[in-house]
Amino acid sequence: MDCPVSWQVMRAQWSIIQVMKQIFLFGFPRSGTTLIRSRISQHPDIYLVNEPELIFGLRNAGYKTNDQIKITGEVLQQLGKIGHCKNHLNKLDGKYVEKLFQNDERLSLKNVYEKLLPKPQKVKIWGEKSLNNGFFLKELSQLYPDSLFIKIIRDPRSCILSKFKKKRIRNKLNNYYHNKSRKDYWIKNTKNFARHAASWSAWYQITDLEVSKYIEPNNLINLRYEDFINQPKIYLNTICNKLGISFDEKMIDYDKSQQDQVLLSKAAYAHQNITKKIDRTKTYSYKEMAPSMVWVVEKFASQQMRKYGYGIENPNLSAIESFLLRILLKKNAKNIETYAKNKLQGRFVDSDLMQFN
Numbered sequence: 001m002d003c004p005v006s007w008q009v010m011r012a013q014w015s016i017i018q019v020m021k022q023i024f025l026f027g028f029p030r031s032g033t034t035l036i037r038s039r040i041s042q043h044p045d046i047y048l049v050n051e052p053e054l055i056f057g058l059r060n061a062g063y064k065t066n067d068q069i070k071i072t073g074e075v076l077q078q079l080g081k082i083g084h085c086k087n088h089l090n091k092l093d094g095k096y097v098e099k100l101f102q103n104d105e106r107l108s109l110k111n112v113y114e115k116l117l118p119k120p121q122k123v124k125i126w127g128e129k130s131l132n133n134g135f136f137l138k139e140l141s142q143l144y145p146d147s148l149f150i151k152i153i154r155d156p157r158s159c160i161l162s163k164f165k166k167k168r169i170r171n172k173l174n175n176y177y178h179n180k181s182r183k184d185y186w187i188k189n190t191k192n193f194a195r196h197a198a199s200w201s202a203w204y205q206i207t208d209l210e211v212s213k214y215i216e217p218n219n220l221i222n223l224r225y226e227d228f229i230n231q232p233k234i235y236l237n238t239i240c241n242k243l244g245i246s247f248d249e250k251m252i253d254y255d256k257s258q259q260d261q262v263l264l265s266k267a268a269y270a271h272q273n274i275t276k277k278i279d280r281t282k283t284y285s286y287k288e289m290a291p292s293m294v295w296v297v298e299k300f301a302s303q304q305m306r307k308y309g310y311g312i313e314n315p316n317l318s319a320i321e322s323f324l325l326r327i328l329l330k331k332n333a334k335n336i337e338t339y340a341k342n343k344l345q346g347r348f349v350d351s352d353l354m355q356f357n
Contacts (some may be wrong), residue, residue, distance in 0.1 A: 022144045023048060023127030023243070026134035027106055027152035028203050030162035032225035035278075036152055037129035039232060040239060042250045047119050049128040051087070054113055055139055056132045056347070065142050068106040071115065079116075081289070085162035089116065110143045111251055134207030135347040141214040148242050149215050151207065154225035156200040156301045156308050160193060184234030190325055191332045193293050197300035199342035204304050206344065224308065226283045291315035292325060299329070300336075 023040065025034045025048075034050065041048040042285075057079035063069060076097075080086035100115060107115065119126045127147070133140060134151065135201045211220060221239065228235050231251055254277050286294065294315050298305070302312050317325070329336070 019244075022147040022240075023125065023150065024133050024140055024144075024147055025127070025129035025150045025152060026131055026207065028154070028159060028200050029242060030153050030159050030166065031130060031133055031154035032228065033129050033152050034279075035151070036225070036228060038222065040250050040253050042253060043240070043245070043248045045124040045245055045248075046243075046248060047123045048125045049117060051084045051130050052088035052117055052128050053082050053132055054079070054088065054116055054128075056130065057082040057140060058109060058113065060346075063109055063112075065109050065139050067109050069112050070104065070106045070107060071100045071112060073101065075112075085328060090232075092116070092118070113143070127244070133270040133346055134203075134210060136198050137207075137210040137214040142178075147219060148221065148239070149211070150218055150221045150239070152223050152224055152225060153204065153308050154194060155286060156197055156305060157289060158225075158282070158284070158298055159295045160196045161198060161286050161289050163196060164189075189293070190296055190328045191335065193296045194300055194329060194332070194336045195339040195343075197297040199343045201301045201304045202340050202344055204308075207349075208307075214287075229278045229282055230280055232278055269336055292317055293336045294324075295327065298327070339348045 023046070025033055025040075028347060037048050040046055050161060060082055061075070061078035066302065069075065076089055096118065115127065122181065133149075138301060140149070151196055170176055221242065223235060235249070236251045237247045286297075292315075295317060298312050
């Protein structure tokens, strides 16, 4: 008589069946997605591409998960309407692309996606980081139901300041934020900070809704950037455990990150920190901001901030400063709302998303 299989054995067998072989990262711009993707991909068994935005490109071109597609120059041109997707496609080997064109077979969207995201042979775990993956969780979960999804969150005050720093570095304008006495500068930028804060809040409201509808809790890691930089090894261990592999010390080898793919791109200037030891002071980098801009960001993002466990400072402002900010925000209320909607409108390929208010 056969012995009954124990619950522990059944659980172990089930866990083997459920091993995840794909990873998809997403988050708001300047949330630390590149740094975290870089650390994860330093594991010898993991291959992650940086921002191909292929699912966004395919859905924007009108293709659905059950479509049959022949890869042609016209198809790639359609995908290239999404900037990051175009950059990714331009990096593909020309001879490889020619071979794709010569194949008259119509492929599933999943096969097209994988053909356009070629990976090294024998790689065990693969995936990608695209900021907009959070808007296409329905599609990704249909194509890869046993994937690991990592939603990366960062304090909007630090996140938005980082966006302004990036812009200033790109335009070679340095030390713009260090002189806190220049309140006039911050007041002039009130509208911009408000627009980005409103966008941050709406972005995560929508992606949270998508997560709740399409992603199983066991397939999701909500990862705050601040938690990661304070204890990177713990969170990298957690990710490895989810993937059914062992943590590798190469994941925190800072010399290894000198070879990261993003450093060969046009955006390398904005990601130099990935080659350095993780800086825990970045946890509160928004402390460099004037209190008036902290106040503005919190005004538009406080509800979502509380949800993620970020404290609200509600800084005290002078009567005149508070009065000026309120007048400026009231005057630009429509502009701020329109900016946030337009910023997200391009991602509303799914009709369910378009109904989000």
